[in-house]
Amino acid sequence: MNYNFLNKIDSPDDLKKLSEDELIVLCEEIRNFLIDSVSKTGGHLASSLGVVELSVALHYVLDTPKDKIVWDVGHQAYTHKIITGRRERFGTLRQYGGISGFLKRSESEYDSYGAGHASTALSAAYGIAVGRDKQNEDHRVVAVFGDGALTGGLCYEAINNIGSSGVPKFIAILNDNKMSISENVGAINKYLNNFAQTTLYNRFRRRVREGLERFPKIGKQMSFLARRIEEGARGILTSGALFEALGFDYIGPLDGHNLKELIKTLKNLKDCDHPVLLHITTIKGKGYAPAEAEPEGYHGVKPFCPDEGLVETGPKLFLFQDVFGKELARLGQMDKRVVGITAAMPSGTGITPFFDKFPDRSFDVGIAEEHSVIFAAGLAVKNMKPFVAIYSTFLQRAYDQIIHDVALQNLPVVFCIDRAGIVGEDGSTHQGSFDLSYLLHIPNMVVSSPKDGNELKDLMFTAYKYDKGPFAIRYPKSVAEPYDENKEPTELKLGSWEVMSEGKEVAILAVGPLVKTALESAKILENNGVFPEVVNARFIKPLDEEYLKNKFSRFSTVVTIEENSLIGGFGAYLDLSLQSLGIKVKRLAIGIPDKFVTHGKRDILLEEIGLNPKKIAERILVFSKEDNYKIIKIK
Secondary structure (H helix, E strand, O other): OOOOOHHHOOOHHHHOOOOHHHHHHHHHHHHHHHHHHHHHHOEOHHHHHHOHHHHHHHHHHOOOOOOEEEEOOOOOOHHHHHHHHHOOOHHHOOOOOOOOOOOOOOOOOOOOOOOOOOOOHHHHHHHHHHHHHHOOOOOOEEEEEEOOHHHOHHHHHHHHHHHOOOOOOEEEEEEEOOOOOOOOOOHHHHHHHHHHOOHHHHHHHHHHHHHHHOOOOOHHHHHHHHHHHHHHHHHHHOOOHHHHHOOOEEEEEEEOOOHHHHHHHHHHHOOOOOOEEEEEEOOOOOOOHHHHHOOOOOOOEOOOEOOOEOOOOOOOOOEHHHHHHHHHHHHHHHOOOEEEEEOOOHHHHOOHHHHHHOHHHEEEOOOOHHHHHHHHHHHHHOOOEEEEEEEHHHHHHHHHHHHHHHHOOOOOOEEEEEOOEOOOOOOOOOOEOOHHHHHOOOOOOEEEOOOOHHHHHHHHHHHHHOOOOOEEEEOOOOEOOOOOOOOOOOOOOOOOOEEEEOOOEEEEEEOOOHHHHHHHHHHHHHOOOOOOEEEEOOEEEOOOHHHHHHHHHHEEEEEEEEEEEOOOOHHHHHHHHHHHHOOOOEEEEEEEOOOOOOOOOHHHHHHHOOOOHHHHHHHHHHHHOOOOOOOOOOO
16 A cells, blocks of 8 residues: 555654645545554554544644643544654554553653543643643643543543633643534534634634723623623534633534644644633544444454454354353343443443343443442442443542442442453553452452353352442453353352362462463473462452361462452452461462553463463472572562
8 A cells, every 4th residue: 555645754843844735645544554554453443543634733733742732541642653753663553562552651752641541631731731831831732532531520620620720822622523522513603613713803802801801890790791691602503612611712613524624723723822622523433434334343453354344253252241241131131120330331341232131221321430330339229239340440440439439338339340450452551450459458348250251150140149248350351261151150159269179288379260370380380290279269358268277287388379469469468368367378479560561462461470371380389399488579
């Protein structure tokens, strides 16, 4: 494929050498490049296709990297990456050792703020703008948000704060791709917006306001009334009344794919002496028909054939999220009190089968994890059975609500925590490294992890039956086989563990799918003269105290294996419990080290941090022969 213009773009300065007509051709080349490249590596395609023109216009008008662009989430920023010197490395996107799928300050000076969670751009950009002013610097700050970010309350907190600040050279750009708010309202609105951008209009409105305020006694009231009349008139024809009321000058909606209009507008707005909100409408997946037709399906994709689109190939393997969706639908059929809740991730969490079957008991609350947890608490107060499906990394945002609104009131809310542990290509912002650490110390909380799909079925049924408090089930983004969807679920005894293979001297207590890894490590150890007992520690809290009191005396060494941070995880919790029980044993804790794990394929990352069968066996073999009681951490 020919990229006549794109091949000449190594920095934003190269954009400025092109005419606006040539930039339009460049945008089409970038779209083709994105489709071709992401089809090979996988990644967030639809969002990036929707902001090609915006990305080009921003770097064409602004003086980056001096001027700062803050992107919400970062999965909208692939074009930004391509035109800021990373085009030739784009084939390494989300690959181990390659460039990140999100923004990283350590990756490029053009990435002014790194983020992988939604609704953060406005707050961060405002902080950068205030910091600029405090240090007497002179540059512009632009925050690009939307693509669902407005479903998060954090956006509104920032808007409320920024609008009243009067911060200069600050543009908030709302990318409205039908994941946010309104549609375009026509030619009259376009005319009014064009006029509202002019220097003459803005000078006039300020002078009128200043003139009215000079009137004795009633000046401020008259100025306020004039502003309200203006807001009302604009609100009739636009969707900007809210933003105007909060202190922004509102421009929009504009066609976000009209490059020339975007360039003209940004030139008019870039040096405003007060905060401006520019509302643009875009098409998520623009330029690739399958993505336009199915924007959610093409939000995050695996490698695919561009000509065929996303096509299922090979035998169907059940992932944990697939099992969760099927089993929640089963529970919903059993009991009309069962309710399904997710935070903007119905397909990602696998809850769709429940949503399809029971729409009146299905709630996608948007990117609002805090709200979802309190909403579930309210449902539990009314004797409903809420199941909250959220990724591990996103549930972190609702930490206070888990403690204050659920656990403190001891409400039976079930947390189904997807993407626990190493998630792979999404990298450090999305690794589920901390959920055991932030759940285990919460009173009243049951914490569990299934080794496979059948055990997830049983744990969900156990959680459904449990009415004494909150119940968490965490599982990774991986295959959940074996899973028999026709088998009826079994209620498990709370805190019970399962001995997978009996042994002597060494006991390996493994969490979740690492049980399979532990069994493979055990085979390696047996070949080296060590015969460990492998235990499925499916309940992390409460622990199986009967096993600890009656079986631990048989072992000289006890090893814990978990896909969670070693600090505050299963191993650390077990050590505290052993101290309280007066049990002394040589201990080795194996888990995620005290660092942020990068992006790459899951198996590569597990090997890097020492959680594959061979490395686990090597650690145990060395440690079991050391005559000490010290816990050795992974280096």
